[in-house]
């Protein structure tokens with residue numbers, strides 16, 4: 001991955017080179033902590049070892065046992081978004097669906113529409129207790145039964161060493177892949193959690209890991225030597241100066257889901273102790289006709305992260321005599337998209353709005369591996385610089401207890417608080 005942070009300097013938020021050098025003085029010690037954590041296989045830091053520690057063979061072996069028309073990944077959060085980022089970005093004959101929500105009409109329509117006899121189901125949950133995942137699995141399993149499909153022949157489990165799903169796999173002799181210890185879900189894209197979907201879709205998971213390994217090699221004691229650390233340190237420095245939002249704006253339809261994956265990584269890792277940076281999901285060129293108005297002329301409280309591949313196949317624009325549009329004819333959609341990428345970058349800079357350019361050669365397995373790993377490393381560095389607990393997510397537990405209480409899953413004060421909601425209703 002290539003980073004250009006030039007437009008992050010001397011903008012409205014006042015980050016200059018001297019200030020960034022000051023941050024760089026702290027990167028060295030932060031990097032030492034990261035490397036120590038990696039060496040110890042410590043919780044969270046272990047994710048940055050995945051290009052070396054993740055063995056692709058078991059993933060490829062389980063994937064080789066299926067030749068599906070469709071894939072259902074039943075999981076939520078990091079147990080779905082990494083896999084979805086990869087399969088959404090790459091072409092495949094396999095239709096990949098991610099059941100990462102419990103919308104009854106949507107799940108039911110999927111089960112009705114997709115031929116479950118030609119579908120492989122991968123149930124993914126580290127804990128094996130996530131209500132949405134287990135509920136969706138039970139619904140999909142019943143749909144398979146109703147369709148006369150032997151679910152045990154078409155179900156893979158990806159889970160931790162213990163728990164409901166591990167017991168289910170043992171009881172029914174299901175193929176099971178391991179969620180690696182010490183790797184939070186949002187950091188698990190380059191583990192079996194993200195790689196099974198890629199492998200069963202026919203993608204080269206070793207190239208994904210190689211992309212991650214290439215970014216891992218660049219991690220160093222200076223942000224000026226590592227694109228990942230340059231991004232993490234710059235995002236942190238801007239956040240400290242008021243960049244409350246990071247708008248992730250890939251200029252590739254194939255990377256739209258990547259922005260959703262990034263949102264969990266950034267929000268769940270860095271949103272601690274009243275601090276953090278809100279990830280906004282955007283898409284170029286589409287959001288030039290939407291959110292760009294806010295980014296350029298709204299509050300000066302954002303970093304806009306512009307991502308693109310430098311190589312892509314192209315589509316010519318036919319010649320035209322349409323009034324005023326002849327300049328487009330004979331050009332191409334790729335040329336237009338790249339011109340708009342550069343124009344948006346310059347438009348923001350001209351208004352003093354900080355932006356960073358991240359580039360990969362292509363949106364292929366290698367490029368995705370680079371991008372996913374670099375964002376994870378950037379996040380870890382940001383967390384070190386901000387001194388937050390990057391690898392925990394305690395704030396999500398309150399709502400889980402409340403919902404469980406409402407469903408009769410136990411006595412929880414949180415459920416009582418829901419029932420005591422303050423009301424001011426207008427019809």
Ligand SMILES: O=P(O)(O)OC[C@H]1O[C@](O)(CO)[C@@H](O)[C@@H]1O
Nearest residue numbers: 076077078079125126127130185
């Ligand atoms: O893999 P599990 O244990 O089902 O967790 C799914 C997701 O839920 C969370 O734990 C938050 O509740 C995320 O961090 C995680 O990616």
